[in-house]
Amino acid sequence: MIRISVPATSANCGAGFDTMGLALDWRGEFSFEKADRLVITGCPEAYAGEDNLVWRAYQKGCRAAGFEPDPLHIHIETDIPFARGLGSSATCIVAGLAAAWEIHGQPASRQEVMALAAEMEGHPDNVAPAVFGNLCTTVMTEDQAVMCASDMSLWHCLALVPDLEVSTAEARKVLPGDIPLKTAARQAGMAALFVQGLERGDQQLVCAACQDRLHEPYRQQLIPAYSRLKEVCMANAVPLWISGSGSTMLAISRDREQLESMRDWVSRHFGLEGRLVDPDGKGLVICHE
Known part of the structure; x- marks a missing residue:
């Protein structure tokens, strides 16, 4: 079994619209285990199918890494509220992507996870701190994300x-x-x-x-x-x-x-x-x- 923990995030920090995101010690917890068929627990039944964001991210990560997606039992434990500006979707995406490498016995590359997560989210401001922690300032250039993290231990x-x-x-x-x-x-x-x-x-x-x-x-x-x-x-x-x-x-x-x-x-x-x-x-x- 693989357990993946991802922090909630606050984006658009201060004057950093679409560029700055802050990781918070308010975490979503996800577990992944190979299974005979897809089973998703810990979330409302309406989200426990093929369109689940964690499962979709896992499949995307597998395609990027060249793996065949295995059926999984995914269990979700989170109290990060949905549609409240705290990066709940970013936690799901980052966890699913990282699981694609880990379930196949390879360490997940944080840079690769961030790049793929930014693709899925459409912007990097939530996903960068979800992956790297602290306050991340991230700007997308034509072909990559340029990022710098700032220590926030004083706050x-x-x-x-x-x-x-x-x-x-x-x-x-x-x-x-x-x-x-x-x-x-x-x-x-x-x-x-x-x-x-x-x-x-x-x-x-x-x-x-x-x-x-x-x-x-x-x-x-x-x-x-x-x-x-x-x-x-x-x-x-x-x-x-x-x-x-x-x-x-x-x-x-x-x-x-x-x-x-x-x-x-x-x-x-x-x-x-x-x-x-x-x-x-x-x-x-x-x-x-």
């Missing part, structure tokens, strides 16, 4: 999860097709300052740079609590962003107690569930039993 996180699904497809529809040059230049500067602040542990700088102009002004209408929470966080120097396409919002701080107080305040005033998590530095973890 703590608070995931605020509304009882509201936001599909990536719907969230994409509200975005403009073009942006002014001035906006693009500002966003590039903010993204650079954001990473510098994270690496220096400068919370004031990170908060000042956590101002997106490419997606949050348009997607905030999909998340009723966001506008007010952003105001409160800015006033208290707490960086906050819409995680992925939402509806989850992620706050970070050097001070875990500050996030604990924020969690309690948000629960009282907004009725939102908050989960304290830390950045994950491991990424994809594979164990053989």
Whole structure:
């Protein structure tokens, strides 16, 4: 049996729209075992067939590596919420791809897993941290993904999860097709300052740079609590962003107690569930039993 663990992720960190993703120590666990026929357990029955994302990723990995896909018993254990901007689909894809090599007795190449996962997802911002951990800045060139990981051990996180699904497809529809040059230049500067602040542990700088102009002004209408929470966080120097396409919002701080107080305040005033998590530095973890 092979067990594969993949972290949840928060993409579009700060001003890093479609380029920055952060791994969180909130994990999906997957086990794989050869079987006489495909059996998928641990998920709703509607997703326990040939169209299951983990199984599809496993098949894609087998094709890429030149293996014949074996029937498997796949067991899924995860409480990462679906359609909330926490990379639940990326965990499934990364686990299935890695299993293709491991089930056939070969170590999975993380670079290969990331490249194939980015193909399936359509972008690398969630899959890179799911594979490598930490904060990953990733840009797709014509033929490859160029990536750099930043250590996040100084920081703590608070995931605020509304009882509201936001599909990536719907969230994409509200975005403009073009942006002014001035906006693009500002966003590039903010993204650079954001990473510098994270690496220096400068919370004031990170908060000042956590101002997106490419997606949050348009997607905030999909998340009723966001506008007010952003105001409160800015006033208290707490960086906050819409995680992925939402509806989850992620706050970070050097001070875990500050996030604990924020969690309690948000629960009282907004009725939102908050989960304290830390950045994950491991990424994809594979164990053989």
